[in-house]
Amino acid sequence: MNIQEYYIGLNFPEGLRRLESLAYNLWWTYNNSAKDMFKMINPDLWRDSQHNPIEVIQSLSEHDLEELERDQVFLSRLDAVWHEYIDYIQNPKWFESKNNNKNLSNFQVAYFSAEYGIHESIQSYAGGLGILSGDHCKSASDLGIPFIAVGMLYRNGYFHQYLNSDGWQQESYPYNEFMKMPISRVRDENGDEVYVKVEAPGREIFVKLWQVDMGFVRFILLDTDIDMNSKEDRAITGKLYDGDMGMRIKQEIILGIGGLRALSKIGVLPTVFHINEGHPAFALIERVRTLMVENNFLLDEAVEFVKKTTVFTTHTPVPAGFDVFSPEEMDNNLKPVLKDSPLGVNDIMHFGRFYPDNPKEPFSMAVCGIKLSAFRNGVSKLHGTVSRNIFADLWPGLDNSFVPIDYVTNGVHLPTWIADELKALYNRYLGENWYIKPYHFEVWDNVDDIPDLELFEAKQTQKVRLVSFVRAKIRSSIKARGGSHNEILKANEILNSNVLTLGFARRFATYKRAYMLFSDIKRLKDILNNTEMPVQIVIAGKAHPKDTEGKEIIKKIYHIARRAEFRDKIAFVEDYDIAAAKYIIRGVDVWINTPRRPMEASGTSGMKVAANGGLNFSIMDGWWVEGYNGYNGWTIGSGEEYSDNQYQDYVEAQEIYDKLEHDIVPAFYERDKAGLPRQWISMMKASLKEVCVNFNTTRMVKEYYENYYVKLYEMHDRYSANNFKELKEFIAWRNDLRNRWNEIRINECYLNVDKPFLGEKAELVANVYTNGIKPENIAVYAIMEFNPGTTSFTNPVFKELEVVETDENSGISIFKKSFNLKCSGKLKLVFAAFPNHDFVVNKFENNLIAWG
Numbered sequence: 052m053n054i055q056e057y058y059i060g061l062n063f064p065e066g067l068r069r070l071e072s073l074a075y076n077l078w079w080t081y082n083n084s085a086k087d088m089f090k091m092i093n094p095d096l097w098r099d100s101q102h103n104p105i106e107v108i109q110s111l112s113e114h115d116l117e118e119l120e121r122d123q124v125f126l127s128r129l130d131a132v133w134h135e136y137i138d139y140i141q142n143p144k145w146f147e148s149k150n151n152n153k154n155l156s157n158f159q160v161a162y163f164s165a166e167y168g169i170h171e172s173i174q175s176y177a178g179g180l181g182i183l184s185g186d187h188c189k190s191a192s193d194l195g196i197p198f199i200a201v202g203m204l205y206r207n208g209y210f211h212q213y214l215n216s217d218g219w220q221q222e223s224y225p226y227n228e229f230m231k232m233p234i235s236r237v238r239d240e241n242g243d244e245v246y247v248k249v250e251a252p253g254r255e256i257f258v259k260l261w262q263v264d265m266g267f268v269r270f271i272l273l274d275t276d277i278d279m280n281s282k283e284d285r286a287i288t289g290k291l292y293d294g295d296m297g298m299r300i301k302q303e304i305i306l307g308i309g310g311l312r313a314l315s316k317i318g319v320l321p322t323v324f325h326i327n328e329g330h331p332a333f334a335l336i337e338r339v340r341t342l343m344v345e346n347n348f349l350l351d352e353a354v355e356f357v358k359k360t361t362v363f364t365t366h367t368p369v370p371a372g373f374d375v376f377s378p379e380e381m382d383n384n385l386k387p388v389l390k391d392s393p394l395g396v397n398d399i400m401h402f403g404r405f406y407p408d409n410p411k412e413p414f415s416m417a418v419c420g421i422k423l424s425a426f427r428n429g430v431s432k433l434h435g436t437v438s439r440n441i442f443a444d445l446w447p448g449l450d451n452s453f454v455p456i457d458y459v460t461n462g463v464h465l466p467t468w469i470a471d472e473l474k475a476l477y478n479r480y481l482g483e484n485w486y487i488k489p490y491h492f493e494v495w496d497n498v499d500d501i502p503d504l505e506l507f508e509a510k511q512t513q514k515v516r517l518v519s520f521v522r523a524k525i526r527s528s529i530k531a532r533g534g535s536h537n538e539i540l541k542a543n544e545i546l547n548s549n550v551l552t553l554g555f556a557r558r559f560a561t562y563k564r565a566y567m568l569f570s571d572i573k574r575l576k577d578i579l580n581n582t583e584m585p586v587q588i589v590i591a592g593k594a595h596p597k598d599t600e601g602k603e604i605i606k607k608i609y610h611i612a613r614r615a616e617f618r619d620k621i622a623f624v625e626d627y628d629i630a631a632a633k634y635i636i637r638g639v640d641v642w643i644n645t646p647r648r649p650m651e652a653s654g655t656s657g658m659k660v661a662a663n664g665g666l667n668f669s670i671m672d673g674w675w676v677e678g679y680n681g682y683n684g685w686t687i688g689s690g691e692e693y694s695d696n697q698y699q700d701y702v703e704a705q706e707i708y709d710k711l712e713h714d715i716v717p718a719f720y721e722r723d724k725a726g727l728p729r730q731w732i733s734m735m736k737a738s739l740k741e742v743c744v745n746f747n748t749t750r751m752v753k754e755y756y757e758n759y760y761v762k763l764y765e766m767h768d769r770y771s772a773n774n775f776k777e778l779k780e781f782i783a784w785r786n787d788l789r790n791r792w793n794e795i796r797i798n799e800c801y802l803n804v805d806k807p808f809l810g811e812k813a814e815l816v817a818n819v820y821t822n823g824i825k826p827e828n829i830a831v832y833a834i835m836e837f838n839p840g841t842t843s844f845t846n847p848v849f850k851e852l853e854v855v856e857t858d859e860n861s862g863i864s865i866f867k868k869s870f871n872l873k874c875s876g877k878l879k880l881v882f883a884a885f886p887n888h889d890f891v892v893n894k895f896e897n898n899l900i901a902w903g
């Protein structure tokens with residue numbers, strides 16, 4: 052039997068055409084009026100389709116359309132939403148103010164990521180990394196930055212979780228009906244579908260291109276599930292993070308190499324590349340290859356150009372978290388791609404290795420990302436430090452604190468995550484600029500003007516919603532497991548919206564230690580069942596399909612939640628996804644986060660909680676190290692790291708119970724005559740202010756723009772001018788310098804002070820033998836830190852010295868710099884010389900350093 056499928060397109064009457072345009076631009080995912088309008092068409096289908104407007108409008112019969120066209124209430128809503136959309140598109144954006152002072156006409160960021168979490172109706176994400184990419188793109192659109200995102204269109208995406216009657220996680224994969232998603236085929240000028248090809252052993256893999264629009268940002272999504280490919284190749288864009296390394300390398304080749312070819316196929320010429328985590332790093336190899344093949348670049352010219360136009364972001368806190376591929380896998384899978392090019396598999400192995408000459412070392416995608424980028428960053432201040440340690444071996448002999456990996460702390464896209472009632476409150480008391488001009492952070496100064504009662508009530512509404520969401524979820528889980536009618540009825544008694552609610556929802560990776568809260572059942576029981584001050588817990592999260600340990604933890608918690616004394620107080624919500632996350636993060640009072648420091652690179656769920664008036668109670672790890680300010684939540688420990696895990700778990704669990712009993716629970720239940728917990732509400736305000744100002748993706752994307760994108764763009768501009776003349780000159784200059792560098796000596800260097808006291812003048816002096824290198828091509832620095840820690844540097848300042856005299860005969864130059872002693876105490880100081888050139892964007896990039 053051969054069942055055929057045809058797609059019958061929509062044919063909207065003139066008056067409703069705008070409805071279709073709105074449904075296909077994901078701007079609606081964070082606009083309340085747009086969502087309300089789609090819901091109004093068919094509330095049941097809106098809910099059942101996971102809030103998918105395409106399914107809603109596709110369900111409309113000719114008769115429905117005629118009715119809608121006559122429905123004045125609906126039409127006026129549509130009109131209002133349309134105008135809001137047009138305002139969004141037409142209002143001047145932040146980027147335009149930048150464009151006024153600089154020529155940014157070719158500015159174009161290409162952002163590569165393996166997953167995007169945009170909305171619950173598009174299942175193309177697994178967790179935090181995807182949500183972050185989605186939020187990044189939303190803010191890039193809000194800021195008006197020319198930005199295109201490249202990813203994969205997964206046929207099955209990530210799994211749905213359900214538990215069997217023993218609490219053991221089961222997985223089922225959805226089948227994504229692309230025609231029912233707010234995506235469209237990319238077509239060329241003749242209206243034909245667009246494909247690219249990627250060479251593979253003995254065959255070519257065809258990749259079909261899809262497109263998603265979100266505000267100004269376009270996504271190009273890659274799909275191999277098409278007739279032209281074999282069954283095996285069709286599965287490449289099937290599941291996210293599943294399968295063995297053999298599958299993983301194929302996926303990453305399609306993402307990186309197919310993704311780059313897709314951009315050139317549709318005529319997009321990026322000037323800045325942002326590689327998000329290691330998965331898409333093959334895009335950089337493909338860039339090197341095309342520069343060599345199409346522009347006749349030499350290898351080091353191609354590498355230089357690729358580096359100086361790339362920023363690489365790492366999200367991983369442990370070396371074991373990176374994808375690595377064996378030399379055999381690399382050889383087998385990449386040889387066909389590199390065929391007929393001057394680039395060999397051996398050349399590219401160097402990019403992915405810590406020790407290039409070790410033939411056994413596998414290829415690390417993250418190392419490749421680091422080596423082929425000029426800027427690299429971790430995703431929180433602490434994670435920056437952790438990343439410098441992980442990659443330190445790439446800069447042999449360099450103190451870890453100097454390893455050129457910086458950080459940009461993550462954020463969340465506020466309009467996506469803030470609940471409707473709170474948005475209305477912020478509109479009323481802060482003005483709509485928190486949303487329309489999200490870079491006007493000062494609006495949040497007015498948070499204190501929000502009346503306590505209104506804030507508390509808006510929060511209360513979220514809790515009521517959470518409780519009814521949890522009950523409905525649990526009812527349907529019981530039904531699916533074949534539970535009795537009585538059991539289903541009892542589900543309506545789970546949780547109580549007047550009770551202090553703790554939340555814990557995240558992946559059940561072992562390092563997140565979900566079991567900690569449940570490690571002392573006796574204490575937990577006392578806290579939850581306190582009759583005057585009761586407490587309840589909502590918990591959710593998936594374990595990776597292969598993570599048996601994570602599944603054991605879920606099972607254990609599931610059984611605890613079923614005990615008589617916890618039955619209505621602990622609710623495990625199955626299938627944590629964006630939709631569930633929205634209810635949970637908005638509804639809980641306190642968010643508990645128990646990672647084993649420093650394993651949480653950033654974490655973003657706690658930010659979403661805070662933006663909705665919840666409070667964080669967390670280990671000092673990830674973003675919370677920067678986010679905690681003493682009065683906006685609570686900490687577990689103060690940043691200790693332990694060698695004995697069991698002992699650590701015990702100590703930290705006890706602290707959780709102690710703080711709940713003594714601080715958190717009493718603070719929530721301490722009410723004044725009006726029935727309000729004033730102290731608690733003031734913490735809510737402190738918390739949402741801190742997060743909304745500092746931990747949003749507008750701030751984050753601006754930082755990427757200012758620290759990296761705009762600098763890379765300028766490099767692109769200068770290098771590509773005059774047929775890459777300056778790039779080639781720079782390479783020649785650097786080669787000459789390399790040959791002479793070994794003989795450079797800082798003979799003498801010191802701090803010259805008459806009176807070593809605060810406020811006095813001091814002078815830095817270095818006497819350098821330059822081995823024939825012009826002194827202006829050498830940058831001499833004093834690297835200093837006042838009152839440093841015991842080991843090396845933590846926060847060094849670089850002071851550049853100026854050349855004051857040069858003796859041609861001896862080849863010696865004297866460098867000096869005077870400054871005022873602005874601190875007292877111990878001063879740590881080291882002198883170093885680096886190559887100096889406009890095109891050196893990072894002192895350490897060439898591994899050429901002469902220490903004093």
Ligand SMILES: *Cc1c(COP(=O)(O)O)cnc(C)c1O
Binds near residue numbers: 178556629632654659
């Ligand atoms: C925000 C979010 C995450 C990331 O949360 P963490 O803080 O990194 O644990 C994961 N999944 C979903 C569905 C989210 O909304």
